[in-house]
Amino acid sequence: xxxxxxxxxxxxxxxxxxxxxxxxLRPVLVDEGRRAGGQGYRAPAPNLDxxxxxxxxxxxxxxxxxxxxxxxxxxxxxxHHGTLVWGVHERALHTLADGVARTIPYDALILATGATxxxxxxxxWTLPGVFTLGGAQVILKDxxxxxxxxxxxxxxxxLLFLAALQYRKSGASVAAVVxxxxxxxxxxxxxxxxxxxxTLARGVMYRTALRRAGVPLIDGATAxxxxxxxxxxxxxxxxxxxxxxFIHCDAVAYGHGLKPExxxxxxxxxxxxxxxxxxxxxxETDTDGRAGPDLYLAGxxxxxxGADAAEASGALAAHALLADMGxxxxxxxxxRLRRQVGRLRRFQRGLARAFAWPVxxxxxxxxxxxxxxxxxxxxxxxxxAIQTPLGPREVxxxxxxxxxxxxxxxxxxxxxALQEIVSxxxxxxxxxxGRLRSQAPVKPIPLHAVSELEQTR
Amino acid sequence: MSDxxxxxxxxxxxxxxxxxxxxxxxxTVDGDxxxxxxxxxxxxxxxxxxxxxxxxxxxGEPRAGFCLMGACQDxxxxxxxxxxxxxxxxxxxxxxxxxxDPRRSGHV
Numbered sequence: 001x002x003x004x005x006x007x008x009x010x011x012x013x014x015x016x017x018x019x020x021x022x023x024x025l026r027p028v029l030v031d032e033g034r035r036a037g038g039q040g041y042r043a044p045a046p047n048l049d050x051x052x053x054x055x056x057x058x059x060x061x062x063x064x065x066x067x068x069x070x071x072x073x074x075x076x077x078x079x080h081h082g083t084l085v086w087g088v089h090e091r092a093l094h095t096l097a098d099g100v101a102r103t104i105p106y107d108a109l110i111l112a113t114g115a116t117x118x119x120x121x122x123x124x125w126t127l128p129g130v131f132t133l134g135g136a137q138v139i140l141k142d143x144x145x146x147x148x149x150x151x152x153x154x155x156x157x158x159l160l161f162l163a164a165l166q167y168r169k170s171g172a173s174v175a176a177v178v179x180x181x182x183x184x185x186x187x188x189x190x191x192x193x194x195x196x197x198x199t200l201a202r203g204v205m206y207r208t209a210l211r212r213a214g215v216p217l218i219d220g221a222t223a224x225x226x227x228x229x230x231x232x233x234x235x236x237x238x239x240x241x242x243x244x245x246f247i248h249c250d251a252v253a254y255g256h257g258l259k260p261e262x263x264x265x266x267x268x269x270x271x272x273x274x275x276x277x278x279x280x281x282x283x284e285t286d287t288d289g290r291a292g293p294d295l296y297l298a299g300x301x302x303x304x305x306g307a308d309a310a311e312a313s314g315a316l317a318a319h320a321l322l323a324d325m326g327x328x329x330x331x332x333x334x335x336r337l338r339r340q341v342g343r344l345r346r347f348q349r350g351l352a353r354a355f356a357w358p359v360x361x362x363x364x365x366x367x368x369x370x371x372x373x374x375x376x377x378x379x380x381x382x383x384x385a386i387q388t389p390l391g392p393r394e395v396x397x398x399x400x401x402x403x404x405x406x407x408x409x410x411x412x413x414x415x416x417a418l419q420e421i422v423s424x425x426x427x428x429x430x431x432x433x434g435r436l437r438s439q440a441p442v443k444p445i446p447l448h449a450v451s452e453l454e455q456t457r
Numbered sequence: 458m459s460d461x462x463x464x465x466x467x468x469x470x471x472x473x474x475x476x477x478x479x480x481x482x483x484x485t486v487d488g489d490x491x492x493x494x495x496x497x498x499x500x501x502x503x504x505x506x507x508x509x510x511x512x513x514x515x516x517g518e519p520r521a522g523f524c525l526m527g528a529c530q531d532x533x534x535x536x537x538x539x540x541x542x543x544x545x546x547x548x549x550x551x552x553x554x555x556x557x558d559p560r561r562s563g564h565v
Contacts, residue, residue, distance in 0.1 A: 143497065
């Protein structure tokens with residue numbers, strides 16, 4: 001029987017696994033997390049007194065259902081938790097768990113690798129106390145901790161409002177929610193946002209709840225910098241009317257929406273195209289998630305769609321895989337799932353307009369701002385490299401010259417900004433300056449993991 | 458209401474808002490004794506007790522991690538046996554020794 005391996009234990013990976021289990025297969029589910037659920041539906045440890053029902057709010061039932069689904073099939077899958085997949089080569093995954101390297105061969109692969117925050121550099125963004133917006137939620141669900149006492153939620157993302165509410169419920173003082181996109185952009189995006197009226201209504205409800213609680217909501221702001229000596233002391237912004245303001249705080253949750261984790265998809269052979277709405281390079285798939293021979297992508301790791309789309313696209317990918325194995329397809333169910341995924345991804349495209357990636361912030365960054373936090377490469381060093389005679393105009397060559405994107409995170413956090421900085425400095429459209437290529441290991445591993453791999457060959 | 462009035466004065470950057478039940482653990486960080494509870498991540502312990510995880514190799518500025526989900530690698534610390542770990546995805550074990558600078562771990 002074919003060996004099917006799924007990477008990722010969030011909603012997409014769990015739903016894919018459940019479809020395969022129902023079809024009589026025993027899939028392998030490899031999850032870097034210690035417990036299934038992924039980032040958004042992350043379950044706290046049993047010994048942490050966290051009211052997840054209250055934290056998850058309107059999504060509490062879905063959260064419980066997903067975890068119940070996982071528990072119900074736990075014995076019918078091979079679940080490898082706490083396991084990093086750092087490479088894909090010749091139909092095998094190279095993994096590392098608790099320091100032990102292992103190779104997992106596969107006949108078919110479903111990648112449900114999820115997303116990380118997309119970040120635009122900002123003066124002061126490397127100060128202790130500035131964390132990603134997603135990270136601010138993760139540390140609350142995973143450890144029952146807040147990133148600070150008095151928090152500014154800054155960037156552009158619908159999750160700013162959700163996270164701010166979760167923090168307030170948990171006892172934090174929310175100094176402000178600062179959105180760098182103006183309200184007018186929300187109106188322009190309304191046609192796509194109406195693709196999911198329920199989700200839209202939820203977003204409006206979050207804003208209303210925060211406003212009622214007296215939390216300042218600032219729209220259309222320009223982020224100027226995070227200030228402090230050795231720790232966050234405040235955020236400087238220009239508000240929508242052009243007035244400069246300083247907001248005192250001891251922590252900042254910062255993010256501009258999500259970015260798919262596509263490194264493994266690239267190593268597994270997926271092709272990429274530039275998406276002008278997200279302004280990101282995304283892997284190419286058909287409507288059901290096929291990305292190449294025996295390769296399927298699902299969830300936010302394929303394209304940002306949110307948790308509901310992740311579940312539905314996970315099911316679609318598993319059905320596609322089964323169909324490609326010659327199994328019969330439940331056509332009415334597939335049609336329903338395709339409609340659902342299409343609708344939710346259209347909604348996310350609306351969100352990408354309503355909460356825009358701040359391209360103008362990249363152009364306005366002072367030269368001394370750090371662009372690559374791993375290697376401490378500044379925006380000015382990148383601009384200078386491009387402006388030398390016959391300087392590079394492609395991001396991988398800029399990386400080779402400046403080390404931006406060459407550090408520990410492999411360009412995960414500086415990559416999208418590097419594209420904009422290079423585009424701005426050489427006057428080429430962002431689609432024409434390329435994207436950072438992924439290489440194994442996709443996350444740093446100790447040398448012994450590679451040497452053990454050589455020995456098992 | 459001030460933070461003091463809310464009874465949430467923390468000696469570190471992070472503020473714990475949910476009770477953790479479980480065995481008490483002891484560890485040392487850069488030679489100093491620190492207490493934790495079973496299930497705590499190393500990063501949570503470092504940030505509940507301080508304001509930085511480490512100092513950058515380039516220039517020495519303080520860093521405290523960033524993504525908190527194992528992606529940015531900005532929270533590397535070293536265990537007593539020289540093993541390098543991400544503080545955010547590593548659970549504290551009783552009796553471990555943690556160094557925030559690899560040169561002090563004695564294995565570099």
